[in-house]
Amino acid sequence: MNLLIDDAERVRTLTLNRPAALNAFNEELYDATAEALLAAAEDPEVAVVLLTGAGRAFSAGTDLAEMHARTTDPNFVPGKHGFVGLLDALVDFPKPLVIAVNGLGLGIGATILGFADLALISTSARLKCPFTSLGVAPEAASSLLFPLLLGRQNASWMLLSSEWIDANEAREIGLVRQVCDPDDLLPEATRQARVLAARPISSLVAVKSTITAALRDQIAAARERENACFAELMGGPANIEALTAFAEGREPDFTSLPPGC
Secondary structure: OOEEEEEEOOEEEEEEOOHHHOOOEOHHHHHHHHHHHHHHHHOOOOOEEEEEEOOOEEEOOEOHHHHHHHHHOOOOOOOOOHHHHHHHHHHHOOOOEEEEEOOEEEOHHHHHHHHOOEEEEEOOOEEEOOOHHHOOOOOOOHHHHHHHHHOHHHHHHHHHHOOOEEHHHHHHHOOOOEEEOHHHHHHHHHHHHHHHHOOOHHHHHHHHHHHHHHHHHHHHHHHHHHHHHHHHHOOOHHHHHHHHHHHHOOOOOOOOOOOOO
């Protein structure tokens, strides 16, 4: 199973379970995670969702092999929800979402933190937003949420540089709340999730709603801008070079692209 689901003390733990692929999101995992969030939102026995990953990665982002197929294979069949459906589920999720970043997080494995109500990270974890190294644009309303969370310059570095940041830097700039030793991460995240889950669900939902309501229109507008830029760049010269380089196991060379790319 690509996604493991466990319930205890009104906390539903979702574990991304493609460890051999570093928990990269293929269409199946996007669908499973979106469905799990939708189900948890409606389940009166679930107060909090805790999201983490199996193995040494939290998530390596979108599966690049599948992304390459999407841009080159006319017979590619998308999932029911896909990336967009997962984002819709995250935006609309009414209950507290706790994220425990157990290992490396790239792309959506990093930008999903913009939707976390609490985030904890392992000392062994690293995060990267690789958009410029893939020749594409930001995603998941990160162009809005990251500046709000991190400040403009820290957000700009993450979104423009395609460089890694470590767990301590993630804590310093405000992307996560707490850094834990690897063995302590899930127990501590579970403990904090259970603290929240012991409160009335109606109150948890009300508090989250009052925090996020003012952002909903802004998130929608940011996603629209990002999608337009992404659609323009997806399949373009820089993106094709990045995906071809990935498939060939080499570093991309953007210096030989036409001017402006």
